[in-house]
Amino acid sequence: MTTLYAILIDGMIYASWLFMVAAGLTVIYGVMRILNMAHGSFYSIGAYTGASLVGWYFSGAQGAPYWSYALLLGAALVSGVVVGLLIEQGLLQFMYKRDEILMVIVTYALLLILEDATKLIFGVDPYFTFQPYSLLGRSEIGELTFANYDLALIAVAAVIGAACWLTLNRTHTGKVLRAVIQDREIAIAMGVNVKLMFAATFVVGTTLGAIAGALTAPAISVSPGIGVEVIVLAFAVVVVGGLGSIEGAIVGALLVGITRAAAVHLAPQIELFVIYGVMALVLAVRPQGLFGRDLARKI
Amino acid sequence: MKRTRSYLAPTALALAAAIGFSAPVTAAENGKFRVGIVTFLSGAAAGPFGVPSLNGAKLVIDALNEGKVPAPYGLKGINGLEIETVIVDENGGASKQVEEFRNLAERHKVDAVIGYISSGDCLAIAPVAEELKLTTVLFDCGTSRLFEENKAPTYVFRTGLDAAIDNIGAARYLIDSGRKLESVASIQQNYAWGHDSWGDFSAAIKQLKPGVKVTTEQLPKLFQGQYGAEISALSVSKPDVIHSSFWGGDMEAFVLQGNARGLFDKRTAVLTCGESALDRFKGQAPNGLVIGARGPFGAFAPENTLSTWFRTAYRSSAEMDPTYPAFKMAQAILGLKAAVEKAAGKPGVIPAKEEVARSFKGLSFESVSGTVRMARANGHQALQGIAYGEYKFDAKSDKATIANVKSYSGECVTPPDGTTAADWIKAGFPGAQCN
Secondary structure, X not given: OHHHHHHHHHHHHHHHHHHHHXXXXXXXXXXXXXXXXXXXXXXXXXHHHHHHHHHHHHHHOOOOOOHHHHHHHHHHHHHHHHHHHHHHHHOHHHOOOOOHHHHHHHHXXXXXXXHHHHHHHHOOOOEOOOHHHHHOOEEEEOOEEEEHHHHHHHHHHHHHHHHHHHHHHHOHHXXXXXXXXXXXXXXXXXXXXXXXXXXXXXXXXXXXXXXXXXXXXXXXXXXXXXHXXXXXXXXXXXXXXXXXXXXXXXXXXXHHHHHHHHHHHHOHHHHHHHHHHHHHHHHHHOOOOXXXXXXXXXX | OHHHHHXXXXXXXXXXXXHHHHOOOOHHHHOOEEEEEEEOOOOOOHHHHHHHHHHHHHHHHHHXXXXXXXXXXXXXXXXXXXXXXXXXXXXXXXXXXXXXHHHHHHOOOOOEEEEOOOHHHHHHHHHHHHHHOOOEEEOOOOOOHHHHHOOOOOOEEEOOOOHHHHHHHHHHHHHHOOOOOOEEEEEOOOOHHHHHHHHHHHHHHXXXXXXXXXXXXXXXXOOOOOOHHHHHHHHHHOOOEEEEOOOHHHHHHHHHHHHHOXXXXXOEEEEOOHHHHOOOOOXXXXXXXXXXXXXXXXXXXXXXXXXXXHHHHHHHHHOOOOOHHHHHHHHHHHHHHHHHHHHHOXXXXXXXXXXXXXXXXXXXXXXXXXXXXXXXXXXXXXXXXXXXXXXXXXXXXXXXXXXXXXXXXXXXHOXXXXXXXXXXXXXXXXXXXXX
16 A cells, blocks of 8 residues: 555656656647757756755855745746747747758757756756755655655646646637647748747747756756756657647656656666656557647648 | 868868877976876766866875875875876766777877776776776776776776775674664666675675565666655665665765655665765765765775875865865875886886886885775785764764764775685675674
């Protein structure tokens, strides 16, 4: 029984983290058809800026410790918006008509550049800013103890998921975005400012990546390479759920998270394999992912 | 064609100029002793290991060049010759390192190479060093396979210790400390280092205390960072002791997350690389956590003239205490200096590499961690003891110290020549000399 609820709670916590990491990736692909290899770098930038700011805040003890959560979110918002806007306006907007494969290579190059830039700016020493993680205390659930910060991340991921879904499905902006997703050319013909939509979508995607990084930073030691590590997992989640689908990212994250937690508890030797095993299984049955749509090819 | 020519000429000129400007002057030509220093300058191992070891290297080399290192290292530089360094980033994998090593030997014409943290890099470099006949001092990598696979080395030496010692020492410490030890669990990074460490530890603990049960063996991916499910699995399995060879950010994240969830409240954890984060845990590690430094290094280094000098100088230059990678790098440099000076006989000359290899073999030298004897692997592997102790954080002073330290001699924890660590443990540590 303990193992069963441990699997469920651990799976939910991991899934919420996976979803936060993958949400930006799937939003950008869904609207812009860009498989953004640099997404991990935005996660990393969010983690570094959040950790730096919180580290500075606690080293001076300027105010109430709970303000550190606002600092984390603020750091993520500012860094995500600024870097996302710079990249979209300075590079990507000139390449939108290029082939999807070329965009993969462009964003991969961007990943390498941003990884080195992060090292130049923040150095190679790990950042260990644990205070926001410890501050919320812990809760006992049955025989097990969980960090309240981890449990709070489930709620944050739910809010992000709901906000993305409601924006896409219940707002005017969402309708316009769906029109762009359905057919870019027709949307332009109907007077939609696709360039503006693309810029806004990219910035939202990068900011989601930065938020995931900033909220993860207090639980880990932020060190070079963390962005590269998460990008593979994020891809696994969006591929399972279906590229470009928010619902898919939620279900993909839950599937991967709970399966991985089950493997850790029941057969730890196969934990590394199980994430990619799930991905392979889903792709074998539904190559477009669980929520992916079959697309008619334009001639 | 015309267009091609117009690009070719300046390109060729630029290349020629670049080669000309970068062509190194050999040590013999410029009268300096040139050393290649290889350590992680980027990647996840840079922060916990690479940067401290490079800080240590710079400090010791500068001090040697200025003649400021205490006796017996008063002679400036190496044998009176100024040391100059070629620093190489270890990041990038074994193939890249082999290429870089060949560059150091053939292009930079270094007189010796000191380096390598990754065991994979050490295993790849050792045969190349022998092929190129270049004195190579491995300062940190711990793989037991190094001299099991390179059975008759001439130019390769390791002044750091074999990783098997970390785990045999940890097992002995746990037994001697009188803790409840009926069951043990493991969490290791899922690569050779983690598997080997757990293999040595579990074999040693079962040999020293038959009947110990293994409750769970967790093998998360390297640099995973999130250990929620693993911590639950460890808690559910209710072991008395948790063993881990985690290092760097993974170790810090595991300790932070585990402590926040009370994982260490009712059980002991032993971290074989724990000392490298002694000042970074900042009270997030529980008091009583058993930590090691992979030898008598860092906070475990004995007090002597050299270690006191090194600590003081490191603190004033890096504004923090030196951790074990810094000590190990300093030890490798001092070992090389001792070997070269013994081989040279008189100051101001660079002895032949064969002479250096002969004098390094079986050498005994003073170091920041006490006396080092190159007494294993036919004189190519350092023999030293190991110490473990308990983490203790004082919130008032915001400083961490180590309590209940216990040391084990090299002869107690090191397999003799001619036997592998696994066979020695399995046979019940024959010939071990423990106090």
